[in-house]
Amino acid sequence: MPVIDVQHDLDKLTLTLVADFAAPVERIWQVYADPRQLEKVWGPPTYPATVVDHDLRPGGRVNYFMTGPEGDKHAGYWIVTAVDEPTSFAFEDGFADLDFTPNRQLPVSQNVYTFTAHDGGTRATYVGAYESAEQLQQVLDMGVVEGASLAINQIDALIAA
Amino acid sequence: MTERSEDQADAFFHALADRTRRDIMRRVLAGQHSVSALAAKYDMSFAAVQKHVAVLEKAGLLTKLRSGREQLVSGDVQAVRSVASLLAELEQVWRGRIARIDELIASDPVRED
Numbered sequence: 716m717p718v719i720d721v722q723h724d725l726d727k728l729t730l731t732l733v734a735d736f737a738a739p740v741e742r743i744w745q746v747y748a749d750p751r752q753l754e755k756v757w758g759p760p761t762y763p764a765t766v767v768d769h770d771l772r773p774g775g776r777v778n779y780f781m782t783g784p785e786g787d788k789h790a791g792y793w794i795v796t797a798v799d800e801p802t803s804f805a806f807e808d809g810f811a812d813l814d815f816t817p818n819r820q821l822p823v824s825q826n827v828y829t830f831t832a833h834d835g836g837t838r839a840t841y842v843g844a845y846e847s848a849e850q851l852q853q854v855l856d857m858g859v860v861e862g863a864s865l866a867i868n869q870i871d872a873l874i875a876a
Numbered sequence: 877m878t879e880r881s882e883d884q885a886d887a888f889f890h891a892l893a894d895r896t897r898r899d900i901m902r903r904v905l906a907g908q909h910s911v912s913a914l915a916a917k918y919d920m921s922f923a924a925v926q927k928h929v930a931v932l933e934k935a936g937l938l939t940k941l942r943s944g945r946e947q948l949v950s951g952d953v954q955a956v957r958s959v960a961s962l963l964a965e966l967e968q969v970w971r972g973r974i975a976r977i978d979e980l981i982a983s984d985p986v987r988e989d
Contacts, residue, residue: 717977718971723963725963728963730963732967732970734974734977738984742981742984743977743981746977746981752980755980756973759969839974841974843970851963851966
């Protein structure tokens with residue numbers, strides 16, 4: 716089971732997950748650096764992601780949409796704020812209109828992903844922070860997470876483990 | 877995390893680590909249901925459905941109200957939407973992504989080290 720630690724900071728509205736992968740840091744970096752691989756992992760099978768634009772450089776944008784079971788589309792964007800290939804990158808993650816204009820009415824999270832070599836594999840640390848509980852609630856009410864309850868189904872085994 | 881929120885998270889995950897219970901939550905968040913109406917939706921005994929409802933109630937995810945002969949069940953939106961559970965839900969999304977990365981790299985051709 717790859718996830719080894721989870722921290723919920725209820726005051727800072729921050730979620731931290733630490734996972735160990737059986738592959739070198741460069742391989743995990745590739746998952747994020749290659750839009751075709753990123754879209755394989757970003758959305759759950761029921762809400763597959765399509766990455767339309769992908770520029771993983773400081774100031775760069777990643778635009779994607781997820782397609783729901785009814786053909787409904789939900790767009791999101793990243794604004795990449797820092798990159799230290801292959802060990803870390805930071806980005807703002809938000810919702811967008813279908814033309815990828817960021818929707819500023821909707822919540823935005825600040826994320827930092829870090830990858831370090833560990834025991835012949837990679838230890839990945841994912842940190843995401845929201846500004847308010849209302850924002851967090853909105854996120855979960857919206858697209859990203861329409862997939863959430865579905866994603867829950869998919870990972871029954873993980874929870875049960 | 878505090879001890880209390882750890883306990884809450886445990887109860888929350890246990891309650892939701894079951895397909896039927898998640899399905900019950902979806903229904904009772906959308907509106908009040910009697911336990912017998914819920915039981916009619918599943919291919920299992922009334923007692924089994926009642927047990928699922930009890931687990932969800934214990935986790936604070938729904939409330940039961942007696943109305944004559946019926947027990948009416950409502951999802952507690954507040955509880956489901958507490959910050960702790962919001963983060964827990966988000967955690968599930970992230971866990972899904974991590975599991976998919978794990979699958980993706982597992983499908984790589986074997987490397988020669």
